[in-house]
Amino acid sequence: MNIDLSRRAFLQTAGAGLAGTTLGALGFGDSEAAHAAAIRAFKLANATETRNTCPYCSVACGIILYSKGDLRKGEPAEITHIEGDTDHPTNRGTLCPKGSALLGFVKSPTRLQHPMIRKPGSDKFEPISWEDALGRIARLMKDDRDKNFVATNNDGVTVNRWITTGFLAASASTNETAFATYKVVRSAGMLVFDNQARV
């Protein structure tokens, strides 16, 4: 039985459709083939696999996301399972108690779904559209910047800084998000700028 089957091919061939012929070729008799044919295919066989890394600590274990639907084909995709990437040199497929439960993070009931606003003095969040939220935030930023921008210091030196609004950047966002953030924050002249590495 010296057949070089890839893991994925094995999952697929072990499925019901090809069970008769394949299992026959592997030396199973008719009854086993009939039994195999009655077994539902592994769900993962039809899942889209996507390579990712764990977002928690800095070991950055390789993980595989399994989803129903394929984003690369323009389909909506629902992640149904996450496991360690056995090819990853650091974790070699293992995950810790946090990484093993990553699916629960993706699907947490307290994931934010819609933009919200809490008005001054209010005791609740209220829905707001993206358009309204972004427009109002940009207006708040501009008004504050225009009012408090420091173009020159007391010695007349050009300093072009804005220190009445600040920005705390993340700890798990991508480098690409970080760079886009950097460009927007710095071009506005912000100095009150920090990220989670500080703490």
Next chain:
Amino acid sequence: MTNSWTDIKNTDLVVIMGGNAAEAHPCGFKWVTEAKANRGAKLIVIDPRFTRSASVSDLYAPIRQGTDIAFLLGLINHCIQNDKVQWDYLKAFTNATYVVKEGFTYQDGLFSGYNEAKRDYDKSSWDYDIGTDGFAVVDATLANPRCVWNLLKKHVAVYTPEMVERICGTPKDRFLKVAAMVAETSSPTKAMTSMYALGWTQHSKGSQNIRAMAMLQLVLGNIGIRGGGMNALRGHSNIQGLTDLGLMSNLLPGYLTLPTEKEVDLAAYMSTRGFKPLRPNQMSYWQNYRKFFVSFQKSMWGNAATPENDFAYNYLPKLDLPGYDLLRAFELMHQGKMNGYFCQGFNPLQAAPNKKKVIESLSKLKYLVIMDPLDTETGRFWENHGPYNDVDPSQIQTEVYQLPSTCFAEDDGSLVNSGRWLQWHWAGGTPPGEAKRDTWIMAQLYLRLKELYTKEGGAFADPIVKLNWPYADPGDPKAEELAQEINGRALARVTDTADPTKVLAEAGKLLPGFAALRDDGSTSCGCWIYSGCFNENGNNMARRDTTDPDETGAYSKWAFSWPANRRILYNRASADLTGKAWDPSRKVIEWDGTKWSGYDVPDILPTAKPDQVGPFIMNPEGVSRLFTRGMMRDGPFPAHYEPFESPIANPIAPKVRGNPAARVFEGDMAQFAESASREFPYAATSYRLTEHFHFWTKHVIVNAVMQPEFFVEISEQLAAEKGITKGGWVRVWSKRGSVVAKAMVTKRIRPLTCDGKTVHIVGIPLHWGFTGAAKKGFGPNMLTPFVGDANIETPEYKAFLVNIEPIAGPVA
């Protein structure tokens, strides 16, 4: 990390101090297990708690939190006293031989130049003697009493095993066992690795904790080699990347620094960043600073950055202070000097010290914008949650926007692991509801701001309206586009400076790496140290080739490691002055008579002669620094300082309270308990658990079930003394706040004897809050002091004082 996770398998001795890898970095810790199982490596754990890392160690030594420097300088002293020094390495690769100026002194806990009113030093005496040739004076014989080695010897002499026991509470015999094992790695064929984390950084002298170990590693010759190094286990998946990219008040990407207001133009800015070599033949790689800076300015402002306007130098804000870090931000808010604040995936109400002050500060803002995948406490700081967040919403006028963002599984891009690997990942799922990528949110905000400034004008609009924003869809930049921008591009043809007929990159092409950067505006590059990550060969961060010749652990074709795909920093130091590996079984690179080559990208000019050019190419000395000149705020050598809240006075300098150069805001000092306080007699520390990740996994039902509720951990002795029962309720309070918790009474924490006094330790894990699936709970930050490290302002979460008492039941 100077090395990588997979390289740990090459070590002979692992020292985990200031961290707890088995619980906080479990899948990285398995490389420790690998080294133990396959090489017979030993593991030493030094920690106030008998952690799970300690449970599989060969030797555990208890230590009082906040005394690591005394322990580490004690180890250096031991190595010196017992001639356990890798002498050839020390003399050639460190500044041990450099002669220090007359006038530098250290006495009674203070270095020369201290100004008590400013809590700062005049550092002019902390420097080398410079000869008439312009180079630093050295004495290769180490005879000069003012050479760094002799000053260091004198400086560490006080840290005897007896003094270590007195300060740290580590029994002398245990300390000596540690010292003997560590000292053995001074052999050129033995390697020790240091694995540390927030247990070292979160102190008012955090930077010097790390320096002390780095110095020890240099004395032992353990930097640059396989299985050696200084390995910072970063806490989150991409704080390495966010720091590399300069998302801090005073940084530009790639560890360039923002101008101060004293630097009025580019020439003034460059005058202190020229980095002329301090010894003959040295690379002093920062001599290329201008190329990195100009290329960054071109990536920011494109055609608007010209030689005529100093490449848009004035588009950058200028600093009037060392930096506007997190603590200063909340201090300014508290003073009513700030109006707006953005939190992008950061939950400061939980993460910042002295929660009461943080709530008061946020309450004074006009607007707060939260971008997060999760419902954070910060987003709801205005909401009443009983004792967990005791506020009156009607009295808080802050307008709060809560914007839903995607998580890792819905986003493409790269993260940098602790070992500096930039690993690309791909989105696998559709975001929930209306959640959006952060890149989309930032672009949308930017375009609106730009539109407002274009239409209305306003304060200095140029840097905003002229920002280079070259994306196919300006409202939704793609991760690949941003990654290419970070890598850098030729704006005109770039040729080899030595051979102009050789083209390095045609105009418009991606740059092969940072060696192609130019300072004339012909190249753009967002972050020079990442250059090469996405070049004309493709997205190197997406590489997934597991080839590892001779199984060195380098995995050079897996992802991309900055800088230049180098896996071990300072790897030139793995070879001796003839270019041969100190240990043939640990070869990284070697000199073949004309060039360097081997398993890794050489961390040296490939043609640099081994007996001439030093391995520490970023330093103008070409060697590493046991004495850091004026580069650290609190001294050129580490010295033991007690935490600001300490159960004993500083045994070696009783008059010095805390770190004398640490910044303390007015009002905060009054909120520190006095040394050896009777009111707050117990030494508290914060930590995390293996089942939780900060304040995220309490939103995950599985993890919330595994560790459902807040507790504090105390010794059986303290429990007996206070009448606290296992699982009973206690109140723990500091001068800043109070928490209620269940008591976990364990053998993992034991009282220590420090300076003749019994010191009890109270452990406070940090994972609970008032949102998510776990039970509501307090964290340590109700209690922690508002003071940071003298150099980089990381708050002192790891050592503070509390009191504790049993109570009848929860008050909530």
